[in-house]
Amino acid sequence: LRNSGAERSHVAPYAGLCTLLKADLRQPGEPLDIALVGVPFDLGVTNRPGARFGPQQVRELSAMAAGPKHHATGIIPAAISRFADCGDVPIASTYDLERATEEIETYFQALADQGLVPLSVGGDHSISYPILKAVGRDAPVGLVHIDAHADTGGPFNGSRFHHGGPFRNAALSGVLDPERTVQIGIRGRAEPHWDFSYDSGMRVIHIEEFQALGCDAVLHEVRSIVGDGPTYVSFDVDSIDPAFTPGTGTPEVGGFTPREVQTLLRGLRGLNLVGGDVVEVSPPFDRSGNTALVAATMLWEILCLLAEAHSLRQRG
């Protein structure tokens, strides 16, 4: 496989073009399983913008996060799947949240038409709604959602397409199954906005409950909830404590450590994962790149999960 990384081992990390996880750029007509996609968009934020630069910075830091081989699970994504950096979703309506959301959906519908598993880098969390519209178009998917916020809020300041509401939108559109949805790491001042989560049957695990139960018990529950149906993984970097990921728009003190998130993600092996995203990297709030390095690392973890799930389905 071209993107096995084998022939790339002699390229210095600081040299060459920056691509997501140092993957090859997608070539026209090339067969593919997993599409790495940037979504440079932040019209959906409620507070600090900047996530439009997220894909660029995650590409920049990717050289320090990508395998070829996962040291703990042994997964070699390039050995079991074909993936490539497909560039960024083209968004022409840069002044209109609703039309831009439609443009994003159009892009991911085209990926779905090609049968590709999407792995996206945001961009603010509003992008998960149009992505799920494509991923769940045939049947509603389950969701493992790691975030400080449940993002099931209603219309706000005149729009329902903001980054505090994608999973409400997705459930109401019938592309997300709330009863197969788990939200982990929730905390902070936005709590009063999450009624929809409770009312629709989502399982909300606050950071305090996560700490009390322990990671193993949480993972056990996650698996029993999402079952073996198609499931999406959405990772918001603000789920992690802002000491680790300060470059984000709505930080909440008291979050996960990266090790906890890695343990959570690795615990999803074996699930029928059909897509994922890493969102809310806002480079202007962390010029050091540390936040993007965490994001790229989790992107790598999710790529390994998706590659393995894809491979299992193929062998199915």
Added chain:
Amino acid sequence: LRNSGAERSHVAPYAGLCTLLKADLRQPGEPLDIALVGVPFDLGVTNRPGARFGPQQVRELSAMAAGPKHHATGIIPAAISRFADCGDVPIASTYDLERATEEIETYFQALADQGLVPLSVGGDHSISYPILKAVGRDAPVGLVHIDAHADTGGPFNGSRFHHGGPFRNAALSGVLDPERTVQIGIRGRAEPHWDFSYDSGMRVIHIEEFQALGCDAVLHEVRSIVGDGPTYVSFDVDSIDPAFTPGTGTPEVGGFTPREVQTLLRGLRGLNLVGGDVVEVSPPFDRSGNTALVAATMLWEILCLLAEAHSLRQRG
């Protein structure tokens, strides 16, 4: 006068609430001449957002920039006018550029109803259009516009309300007189977008021409163009070289020094100035506050100009 600053001289610069130029907050019913207003808005940007935090950071740095007395001109604004920090324009439509533009206009129309001279802190440059709608509603105003960009571009990505077009919009709306408009400091890659400036009769002085002519000659021409009609001053911090003002959305290398801008501004004494703004401070791109300190310093220069102009009109 309450805002003379005399009784405030014992307050440490790091103490107390942050207000624009350390002015008093406006009290209900209080008579006023000049309204200091924040416009926390950046939906109009074409590239890097963040100017929504501009008013906050200019307030934070104001303690190091405000007089009571201008050291070079001797003007004491509080001795010849009544001014106050009126807080921020309330903007409810945070996801809709056009409706937000209307909200901004509504606010400034109300100020105009009260006969107030507006002095605003952006926010991106798109805010100058709704402000001019109010300032020039009775008769089109002249304009001294200091910027790297002429901001007379047409519709772009689906909207004409972006920050690259406020002065085209204003001229087309009849609130700005293009023949009494001077744009100084223009440079950079957006040049092909400024046809409207040339076509409508605006005087465009590129940074190279400024350097060749010298400040005195430029000021002489400015005065002959704007004459003694009502004139607005718009200062975009990106007119200055980004070493001085890195915290902005569309920096252009090769700009003014702050000393040149101070000389330009002081050269406007005696004009019939009826309003002004300082725009494009984007704090996420300069956490040090240096950009906001430059902005606050120029805000102070413009306050002195507006206070004197107001005072002259009163005595008129």
Added chain:
Amino acid sequence: LRNSGAERSHVAPYAGLCTLLKADLRQPGEPLDIALVGVPFDLGVTNRPGARFGPQQVRELSAMAAGPKHHATGIIPAAISRFADCGDVPIASTYDLERATEEIETYFQALADQGLVPLSVGGDHSISYPILKAVGRDAPVGLVHIDAHADTGGPFNGSRFHHGGPFRNAALSGVLDPERTVQIGIRGRAEPHWDFSYDSGMRVIHIEEFQALGCDAVLHEVRSIVGDGPTYVSFDVDSIDPAFTPGTGTPEVGGFTPREVQTLLRGLRGLNLVGGDVVEVSPPFDRSGNTALVAATMLWEILCLLAEAHSLRQRG
């Protein structure tokens, strides 16, 4: 209640004046229960100054930390108490540690005269002594003190009013009961200065002992020590590891995580709390604002505690 936050829900976090926890500014004559107060002061430091800018930066970051409702405890401070931002303590003697300490005491004695519960934002830790002079004037108070340093050192470089000694001063002045004092998180090179803590009967729990005992056991001991007498809470941001709170004057590697401090603070529910402070935020050492965000978050936690304690006393 005016500060319920209900009517404020449509104000963007980046808009409007910055106040402590986005509370209303105190209006003259307004009845109040809890006084939020800034103490912009750092003449007491032994090493890195800058905490004089602490109140300003905590105000700036408050928009991202304040409720209306605490997500874990359900407390809504504005529903059970009246609080406001009272501004900063005026300090005229900016070159004299002792006289400034007296000015701070005078201010808090006046608050005590009004029967207010003080919740202060420093400033260096030296401010806790004059505050305790007011809080404990009728009877010595107990203390829950979260810090890397015990701050019970003797005179140093010619003064006893520095930030390494407030609790020795308070105990010797009879306003603090050392036998009802617990100090948690202590570590580092200043250990030889804390003899007074041991000699006077304070309970010192080093970070190592905290880790060995676990948070539950520590909280059990805390409750048995401070009992149901009036108790003060003092939180020094340097108790937390400097990765989370780098913006402080005397950082000590190997500290708490914010989650541990949140667990500790929430464990104080039910105590008879009569005041608190958050100290040692030094903005020049963390321009990102992350430290101040942690501080504002803990300020919010303590406000919830004080509001509930006040409410319980009212219902008596």
Added chain:
Amino acid sequence: LRNSGAERSHVAPYAGLCTLLKADLRQPGEPLDIALVGVPFDLGVTNRPGARFGPQQVRELSAMAAGPKHHATGIIPAAISRFADCGDVPIASTYDLERATEEIETYFQALADQGLVPLSVGGDHSISYPILKAVGRDAPVGLVHIDAHADTGGPFNGSRFHHGGPFRNAALSGVLDPERTVQIGIRGRAEPHWDFSYDSGMRVIHIEEFQALGCDAVLHEVRSIVGDGPTYVSFDVDSIDPAFTPGTGTPEVGGFTPREVQTLLRGLRGLNLVGGDVVEVSPPFDRSGNTALVAATMLWEILCLLAEAHSLRQRG
């Protein structure tokens, strides 16, 4: 032409892959006139390393510096030449200055074989020697060298290939004509190392002499020295004052402003320019990107020069 930028005007500056001056990536077999090349290399530094990340950061900032049209000269490079981003020089010997220098030369010899005009982004200044070996292989070239340092020093700490000696190496190799060489902006503590410049007949214009003569006189002299023979342009960002370009390895206070360098560069129109480079951008010393923005801006200026010179040669 594909790289005319016309079809790219709707791509947001923050979207898509980062290439040098937003040029297309070179496609195999594509005919080309000017090769934009990154040289991620810094083994030649005498003090602060980091320039190996220079090409990456210049690519990142390129979106804010590239035309299509030069606002002052009117040059549209894509209309008169074919250029592309050819990626980075592959360097396998990352621990051996001399062998790496040979690898760099090999790469540029291949470009010369194809008749391409090289425009490189460093990397430290040591890269100019192997580049000149290729550019001047048929006949020694003249040089316009803008720098704080003359870079004509002898062997140092065991090597002659460091960044303080490329032009001595080039002159001694017969690929650079010292009598057609002008060095402008020289200053600082390394002066005793530049004897070779004086001895070999180079014209050294210190920053003080530049200031005394004025830019016009300097340009007049430059043109008379380099004449109409093939000439190379080398721009070291440390020629500019470190307030503008702090991200560099050996900053020297008291340098050019960017406006002065732009005036100098534009004054080179009409010369027979056959290549150029922009060197010494060291991103770790300027995370803000301001230095790289200056570098990208000057890269754009030089591209315009090279495109015009190439076009003139074509038209003969």
Added chain:
Amino acid sequence: LRNSGAERSHVAPYAGLCTLLKADLRQPGEPLDIALVGVPFDLGVTNRPGARFGPQQVRELSAMAAGPKHHATGIIPAAISRFADCGDVPIASTYDLERATEEIETYFQALADQGLVPLSVGGDHSISYPILKAVGRDAPVGLVHIDAHADTGGPFNGSRFHHGGPFRNAALSGVLDPERTVQIGIRGRAEPHWDFSYDSGMRVIHIEEFQALGCDAVLHEVRSIVGDGPTYVSFDVDSIDPAFTPGTGTPEVGGFTPREVQTLLRGLRGLNLVGGDVVEVSPPFDRSGNTALVAATMLWEILCLLAEAHSLRQRG
């Protein structure tokens, strides 16, 4: 003892020259037990350089990390040993990795001739090889190695002296006993390079295994592996999560907390420790100094260990 720190207690932390752990500078002819040494060197890095500035920044931050007395163990190094800052290893071959490695070895061989215990501050990890050549010259030493990387890789890009291979080099040179070597905290994308560790009998404890076993069990195993033979301690700051130590060349997300490393180090009391190092502090990637503060803190922990071990050997 001169370096007891007693007479230094009145010196402010911000005053005076910066030395390692605020130790005295070594005076000629002075008897000494432990040599604190800087190794300003980073030619061995595979990615981000800058560790050549490590010793300088660790000296700068030392004032906030050095005792006189360890708060948890009670060790007072100056009471039981003689130590001093010996300055930096002079390295003349700044462009040649292999010759520089020889220069470093020569320096440490001279220390060994004097019977000194070396405690070094890097510099990249390549320095551990020449140091071990001196420390283990009479008999191979055991090793406690705390790192994200096993650093037992083979030749790479033309050299075997890079920072990814010192312990392979040391084992092959017979100065390190692989069977008495424990490597703790290993993780990340370089895993495929560590075959030598497994093949030679080193014990590799990945971060995941550390977490699963717990610190006590790990320490028990460490002690049984290294036994009572002479043992070296090597601490790479990248073993810690980059939120705590961002200033390093090859960060790996998901690492230790500083508290965990402190627990590990304190658990080494009683071992026959004969030297140590703290490496990979790269100041350009953390201007805040937080990384260097962690490094200085761990340097202090290791000094306490070495002083006690030395003292025990003296008392024999």
Added chain:
Amino acid sequence: LRNSGAERSHVAPYAGLCTLLKADLRQPGEPLDIALVGVPFDLGVTNRPGARFGPQQVRELSAMAAGPKHHATGIIPAAISRFADCGDVPIASTYDLERATEEIETYFQALADQGLVPLSVGGDHSISYPILKAVGRDAPVGLVHIDAHADTGGPFNGSRFHHGGPFRNAALSGVLDPERTVQIGIRGRAEPHWDFSYDSGMRVIHIEEFQALGCDAVLHEVRSIVGDGPTYVSFDVDSIDPAFTPGTGTPEVGGFTPREVQTLLRGLRGLNLVGGDVVEVSPPFDRSGNTALVAATMLWEILCLLAEAHSLRQRG
């Protein structure tokens, strides 16, 4: 001479201890002409503290600013004078501005007893008063003062020893001759505090007048005012525009460029200079070190002046 730098030429800039201008540390009993001294003190500031870290950071950046030879004047200080880094003034009264001022004076009186020329690095500008007490003890000195502020203010907030008043204090103490005093670069909001300058006969040249007159005319006037009597040079980094020197306590937009200050300083050759200082470097407000690099560069300029003046007096 030991400090000729000749034998130091092979030491890398990043290696070895940091001393002022890389001078040798003063050895006991060593004969000396010029004493380089740090004054780590900032109790005198009116706004942002941090200058207590000034000497440390100027030492850190000195390696990039010190000669041996001045490139423009040709002066080699070590060839014509003996100078050394004497360390920092010991200040025990870290909480008492007045007593600390006395301690500083005591130190410089001792230097004066030894006949040494002091060249100091602050610290805030309050240190110039106790230094002048020593320098002018036999006869009042003249002064060339480069600053944004005249620093002749009266008592403020209970003290007259703050950094806004040293030259009023010195004149009133009879150690400074106001009629032989020139203050250059003055500007900003503190103007109303400088009456003493005008009343006492000092020549105040605002930045605007400097710009209007030109550097040559100003230098001509300076020389005629200070004549050939003993003269002191005081350089406050805030005289320069904050883009170049952001790391200072009271920045004023619109200041000098470093090139202008270099021209001014070099224009003082031939004056009978008997001491100097560089003050107001506040590292917490510029972690990049750029401000300290400017300060070290100007320190080097003044060292050259003092060495030449000393040498001329010797040859007298």
